[in-house]
Amino acid sequence: MSVVIRLSKVGKRGEGKYRIVVTEKRCRRDGKPIETLGWFEKKVLEQKNNINKARYSYWISKGAKPSDAVTKILLS
Numbered sequence: 359m360s361v362v363i364r365l366s367k368v369g370k371r372g373e374g375k376y377r378i379v380v381t382e383k384r385c386r387r388d389g390k391p392i393e394t395l396g397w398f399e400k401k402v403l404e405q406k407n408n409i410n411k412a413r414y415s416y417w418i419s420k421g422a423k424p425s426d427a428v429t430k431i432l433l434s
Contacts, residue, residue, distance in 0.1 A: 360384070363417060364425040365398065366391065374400030378409055378428060380417050393417075398431055407431055 360383040367388060369375035376398045379391035395417075396409030409432070418424070424432075 361392065361417070361420070361422040362425060363395065363414070363422050363428050365427050376400075378407075378431075380422055405431075405434070 361380060362383045363378065363380050364387070365376040366379045366381075367376055377391075378395045378398060380393045380395060381389065381391045393413065395413050396407065398407040398409075399405065414432075
């Protein structure tokens, strides 16, 4: 089983609201996640995010691969 940390879209169409989730690589983008780590909002002028760093580190230590988008969010 290959596990990834990626974004799952929530909210209305056109809004940039996402959950940061741990899921199996073969599952759908908005399917049932293994665990929800936090959220991310993309606004025109600013970006807001909240992520549980301890759980993120735990999943990385277990071999989960973060997506490119999640890596960008954590670096900014």
